[in-house]
Amino acid sequence: MKARVHVSLKNGVLDPQGKAINHALHGLGFADVADVRQGKLIELELTGALAAKPKAEIEAAVKDMAQKLLANTVIENFSVELVG
Amino acid sequence: MKARVHVSLKNGVLDPQGKAINHALHGLGFADVADVRQGKLIELELTGALAAKPKAEIEAAVKDMAQKLLANTVIENFSVELVG
Amino acid sequence: MGLSKAEYDLVLEIMGREPNQVELGIFSVMWSEHCSYKSSKKWLKTLPTKAPWVICGPGENAGVIDIGDGYAAIFKMESHNHPSFIEPYQGAATGVGGILRDVFTMGARPVANLNALRFGSPDHAKTRHLVSGVVHGIGGYGNSVGVPTVAGEVNFHPSYNGNILVNAMTVGLAKTDKIFYSAAAGLGNPVVYVGSKTGRDGIHGATMASAEFTEDSEEKRPTVQVGDPFTEKLLIEACLELMNTDTIVAIQDMGAAGLTSSSFEMASKGGMGIVIDLDKVPARETGMTPFEFMLSESQERMLIILKPGSEPQAEAIFKKWELDFAVIGHLTDTGRMVLRFNGEQVGDLPIDPLAAASPEYDRPWVKTPPQKPLGRVNHPLPFVEALGKLIGSPDLSSRRWIWEQYDHLIRGNTAQVPGGDAAVVRIEGNEKKALAMTTDCTPRYVFADPVEGGKQAVAETWRNLTAVGARPLAITDNMNFGNPERPEIMGQFVGAVEGIREACLALDYPVVSGNVSLYNETNGKGILPTPAIGGVGILDDVTKMATLAFKLPGEAILLVGK
Amino acid sequence: MKAAIVTFPGSNRERDMRMALTKVNNGKPPVDVWHGDSELPKDIDLIVLPGGFSYGDYLRCGAMAANSPIMQEVKKRAEAGTRVLAVCNGFQIACEAGLLPGALMTNASLQFICREVNLRVETTASQFTQKYRKGQTIRVPVAHHDGNYTLDADSVKRLEDADLVAFRYADSLGNVAASTNLNGSVSNIAGIYNAKKTVLGLMPHPENATDPVCGGTDGLGLFESIAESLS
């Protein structure tokens, strides 16, 4: 069982990385890029008792991980997706 | 028009960040996490002439961006997805 | 909005009408404790600030001292306590960014960073996360901008569990004939905005820094500012390049309360008025309002008054460094701040009552009662065991794991790395000489006896500087205290200022800059009173520098002092 | 020797490098080249990519700088045999630009590390290191967050067989072990050459070890080697 956690900066929070990437893409001639935001995609491989649980419970556990560690909820949002 | 580029480390390349996250999750009591990989998700907002092109061409342009800048193909894979 | 009833009545009297929302927002940040020093001003005025080598004392962005041969050292310490508790990485990082701007805005090349950190008890649930975030943030910003972080101090105490202290200090070098000040001058001169674009970051940060913490402060989260050290590095280079041309009348960074405090302070110091067209302010987000433009605390921005006609030359420099540049207004002789947006006037305020003549309080205070003597202490442990325990304790253990995360060598002038009594940084361009610097304070002493504790903090910096062979010259301070509306806290503040004053007078060691952070409390419990002191001294011959390592077997060990 | 230092937005050790190069070049400073330039002066015989945080290390260290206009010219010159010294962020840029094989990932500790380390000089058959002794250890500082050199095992073997490993992280006696691996680099590698040994990339900062008062002088050998071979 795999889970993916997508962590992205909240709207309105400055994204220096995205800004710099945007700038560099323009320098490379990709003029039609209007905005860039960089986020993280964290892929978790789950096993054991947790992997055997119903989807809703797995999702809740992964959300808990995101809240506690994977995302900095002061400035970041996250979303969880279960795969396979 | 939005495009998402997912950049992840190639199989076999050690991921120090993923390893550290895995370790930290165990420390928090999430014992059933077997492996963690951390990748990037870069979201591009496209406009102008590019956004008006057929999907296949947009995709090709975004792949070009990934090849030239967004991913280091020595150690990373990438995939492109168009949204909306 | 953080104004008391009496203050609001004063607003009505000054305005002669009801203020609109933008105007009220401006009053509220300008009269916040953080910007106005309303509780502390009376006492800060008693500190000694003069000496023949002081070029500029408190009141400017940073203090300036003459270090001989045409060079000046420019330095200051500043707190970023509340933001660092809410988001330790970004809070500490933007703290470093802010103090760097205070120093390079005066024309100095920043050559060293220092810090003074206080955390809660090591076994408190939040401490580990906070320590790690703050250390990463200080390194993340300082390493990237290329300024070595050369010294600091770290203490742990339960009183900081809900209110950590992150004080950052920068030391810069300038030529004495190339120092820049912030007083606006020249009717009609252009007011120029440079650096990053303005977003909705940190709106009301300055008022937050002046409010007590409660459990629901975490709700204030979206106001967190994110630092961009890359842009700061470009801003340093661009500003220093501009300073080499003859185009600047006045310059100031946009710190707490952003565009508001920088424009009001510059106008007030120069006795000028300003008209600002807020539409011209570079915006990061769409639909921003005048209120948001005036109160945003977006980082990495500066305000400059240019000589007329020099705009193209200045703009070329900022374009080269890929930074925003915009003429957003001009100086007037009305003594008023006029704000325009979309062709309409959205604010019109007198300058002085908000800046130089802001309210000042003589808050009631009580003297801290003397502590009972500790009495005789029996040694509970054998000496060797006790020594081991002391050396291993959180307050005394090695800080190597912290300072190895800071680039303390960059610029190639660090003659004494962290781990000694004070850091020693050679003066570029005059390489026989070096600056020595240190930060010190022992909060539990100040708690037990504010006067003696204040003296001790100053004296400790003096000792650390002399221990490396330097002649101490001047200090900066960062007064971190609890809620000044409580007489016993105000008493700690008054006592500490008195102690600092006495020590500075006795040592001929003036205060040239500083910062006050009050309301460091959580749910009514104050921190240990913490007047952190940053000392700077000079070595005339860096090869004569002393280090603390024992050098050779057989050499005598002497103990001096009493 | 006619050296040029390239400054990228966010470079910050270019002046440390300038001090070191000036010292071994009879007081003659290197020329400064801007990232946006598309040409280098004609008679340059050493190009230096200095340390720093070009583009803030955003996205990947060195990735954006590797795409700047000047790098096209640097690649051309390097192909033609001009010497290139790429230090720290410069090493990252050189790898990203394909001047050197491999990639530099985040340190295994995930932390920035600033400290003096011992480097074993792996080969003196190079115009960057001929003034050292083979196997000599030198003390030079490091200051980086992403110095974890990564390369597949076959390519590492090829580097080793061709004598292209320049420096390894070692102890003070020159022993190379897991315990002396500073940042997780494959095979303790701290620096490498290109196939013709005209390009040297390394993470440590020899330029910060060229002064008896600040950092010692163990890095001087590298700059003296370069100056001697180019004079």
Ligand SMILES: Nc1ncnc2c1ncn2[C@@H]1O[C@H](COP(=O)(O)OP(=O)(O)O)[C@@H](O)[C@H]1O
């Ligand atoms: N946060 C920090 N950042 C950088 N250096 C630090 C920090 N904390 C402590 N240090 C350094 O560690 C050494 C020991 O610190 P400290 O115990 O406070 O010194 P002392 O009490 O002798 O003044 C000093 O050289 C100091 O500069």
